[in-house]
Amino acid sequence: MQFYGNENSNQMIMKNLPLEQFADHANRAKRAGDANWFFQLAEPLAALAATNAATVALNQRLHALTETPALQGDWAPNQIRLARGDGWKLSLWMFEQTSQYIHSASAHSLYTPTGATALQYDLYRLPDSLDRSVFDRSARLALERSGQCVRGEVLGINADSVVVDFRVGTPVVVFRLDSEFQYPVEWLFHRDLSAWQANDASLSSTQLRVGAYVLGRLSNPTSADALVSLTKHAHHSVRWAAIQALSRISRTETIECLKRALSDPHPHIRRSAASTLARLSPESAKDLHGHRS
C-alpha cells in the first residue's frame, strides 16, 4: 500500500469486504473518533477493490436502465456515486485525460485502481507557510515525486500538504473515497507550477455569493436582513459578496458592516473594508488609525 501525506497509516490487512460492509466499516471508524480514522480506511478500500463490488454496482445501474430507459441515476460525467456516510463519500471515477490545470485538494482522498491499468501521478508539496484562504499569485508547487498506483495499492492524499496531478494516457477507473471538505477554497496551478486562481470548493459558497450578488442587483430593501446575516458567514468571499450587495440597498447598514469588517479575520476583507469606508464615509475614515492591516 502506498501512502502519502500521513505517516500514521494502519498496516493491518483486512479481509475482502463488499460495498455495504465497507460503508458500515467507514461509519464505525468515523464514530470511533480516531484523528486518523479516514486514512485508516485505506486497507478496507483496497480489500473492497479486490472484490467484484465495482462491477456489481455497475451492473445494478445498467439493469435499472434496461427497465427504465429515461432513469436519472446516481451517475455524472466520468463518475458513479456508490455510497456516502458521515464524513465520507465513495465513488467510481474514470480518468480519461490529464487536466488542464493542477488542482489543490479541498478534501482528503484515497484512490485505488479497479483494474489492471495503473494510476500514474505526480505529487507536489504546497508552500509550508501557505494560508489557503488568502490567494497568493507568487505561490508555487514543488514536485515531490512521481509514481504509479497499481491494483491492490491505495494512494492517500492529505489535503493539508499534498497536491496530486494524475497523468492519464490510457483511461483508468478507480475507487475514490473523499472525506468531508477540509478547505473551502480550491487553488488552480498552471503546468509551470505557478498559482493561477482560487475558486470556491463547495457549491454552497458559490450559491451564497451568487445569491447575494443577485439580491444586490435587485436592490430590494427587504433583502437587507438576509445580507447582513451573510456578512458573518464562515467563507470570506461570501462575507464580502454580502457587503457589496448590501451597498446597493442600505448605506447605513453597509457602513456598519464595513466597520465590523475592519476586524475581519481575512486580510483582503480588512483591506477592502478600509478603502471602501474611506470612500463612503470620510468621517469613518478617521476611525481607521487603529485598524490598518
Place this chain on the structure above:
Amino acid sequence: MAIVLNSDARHGALELREFVEFAESIDIESPEALTDVAPMLRALADNRSLIVNHLNTQIKTLFRENALQSTQVLFLAGGKGFYVRANLWPSQADMSAERSLQEQGYGIAHDHNYSFVTAAYSGSGYLSDLFTYDADSITGQVGEAVRLDFVERIHFRDRMVMIYEANRDVHAQLPPADFSITLNFMPATDSVRLRDQFFFDLERRVLMDYPGDLDVSKRVSMLKIAQHLGDGDTTQLLHDLSAGHPCRRTRLAAFEALATLDFSSAATTWESALRDPEELVQRRARAELAARSY
C-alpha cells in the same frame, strides 16, 4: 420556429404557488401546453418580488434545498413533469475578468431537447440570434454538416415571452447591457431525458459537440466506464441496451462497450449494429468493420 409574444396586457401578477397549481392542471405533453402556459408565465414574471422573496428565504436557510443549480440558474419550483427556474444573465461588466464569454455560455449556438417558454423578468435583456434546423435531416454525429437557417436577431426584453420548439429552434445568446433575469418553464418528462441536445459551430455550420451534463451524455459516460469493469452479466445487459434502448447515442455507447469488453466477438457486435435503425450507429459499425477487414 421560435414564437415571440409581446404582451402589453396585464392580468395581474401571479404568485409562484398559483402558477404551479395552474401548470399541474394541464397536460404538459399536449401540443397546446406551452401556449397555455405562456400568458401565465408572463403574469408570474409580473410578480416583482418573486425572485427577491425566494432568495431572501434561500439565503437565510443557506440554500439547504440546493436552489441554485449553477451560477446561472435558480430553481424556483417544480411539479409533475415540469419545473420553473430563473436564468441569470450577467453583462460583460458583471463577469470576472478571467471568465470568457464562451465559458459563461454566450455566443454558443445550441438547440434544446425540450420545448419551453421563457419570459423576460428584469434588466435590459440579452440579444439572441435565432436559427432553425431540421433535426430529422441529421444523424447526430459530431462534425456533421448542418443546415442552419437564420431567422432574426432579437433583443429579448420588456415583457416579451418566447416559445422555443425542441430540436428545431437554435439560438446563440449575447450578453445584455446590464444584469438581466428571465423565467423559464421547463418540461421534465421521460421523453426529454431520452433526447439529444447539440452545440453548433456557426462559422463552419457543423454539429460541434454535445453538452456534458445532458442525461444522454451522462448515460454514455457510464457506459464508457462499463468498458473497463464489466463481466458476463455486464455483457448481457449491454446486449439488451444496444438492442432496445430508445436513445441512439446510448445504443451506440452500449455497442462500443460490448465490442471492448468482448473483443473476440467485436466483429459480431458491429455486424449487429449495422441493423440499428439509426444512421449514427450504422455509420460507426461500417467504420469499425472496415477497419477490421484490413
